[in-house]
Amino acid sequence: KQAVFLAVEDGKIEKGDLIGVINVYYVGLTGVRSIIEDKVPERVRVVYRKGEKIIRKEVTVEPFGYVRSPVARWEALIADETRELRCGEPVVVKVKKIRVPPNTVIYPLQIMRHAYGSVADIFCDHPPWKVEEGGExxxxxxxxxxxxxxxxxxxxxxxxxxxxxxxxxGKVRQWLNNWIDEMGRTFAEPNWPIW
Incomplete structure (x- = not known):
């Protein structure tokens, strides 16, 4: 179990620090029910910057999932300052403020990038927000x-x-099972496929 971590300045990662969250997408039509595992809550440290200080706050992370809308909207990341760049050296760049509504997940649109490089992530110099709360x-x-x-x-x-x-x-598992049952009925229709 390893991860690649892109540091933007010198510092230290300690055992128990939360360094990120990944999305796991379940695909396929057979055997999907058994792959959503029960997980137990975990104690981790959320690490963030507050001014010049690094804050480590212990929290309990509850296992959760979500159902995502198939429709998205685009938000442009516009530089709000001029910065010199050196190849391969990550830099924090101020951008025009973007409000992230509650219950919103963000993914980069990889085909849209600057000629000199790519946005690797958003940068928080305040406590990270929960998805259900939204942020800026x-x-x-x-x-x-x-x-x-x-x-x-x-x-x-x-x-x-x-x-x-x-x-x-558990509720996500129930949503998925209901969807699989509905798709099973659809594919069992004598007129399938419709085209």
Missing amino acids: IRKVVFLPLLDGEVREGELLGVLNFYSVEISPI
Whole structure:
């Protein structure tokens, strides 16, 4: 169990620090019910910056899942400052403020990027927000692929905003089972496929 961590400054990761969250998508039409595992809550440390200080706060992370809308909206990440870039050295860049509504997950639109590099992630210099609470994006981590400059007003990237309904993992399993049952009935129709 390993992860690649892109540091933007010197520091230390300690055992028990939460370094990220991944999405696991379940695909397929057979045997899906058994792959959603029961998970127990875990104690972890959320690590964030507050001014010049690094804060480590112990929290309990409850297992959860979500159902995502198939429709997204795009939000442009526009530089709100000019920054010099050096190839391969991540830099934090201020962006025009973007409000993230409650119950929204964000994914980068990978085909939209700046000529000198890509946005690797959003940057929080405040406590991270919960998905169900929403928050604001004011800075991003930019990974330059070439030496150059990002200028104020330039497009750095685009984010997809998806509305979600969050629930404990047991309810997500129930949603999935209901969907599988419905699809099973649909595929069993004598007129399937319809085209």
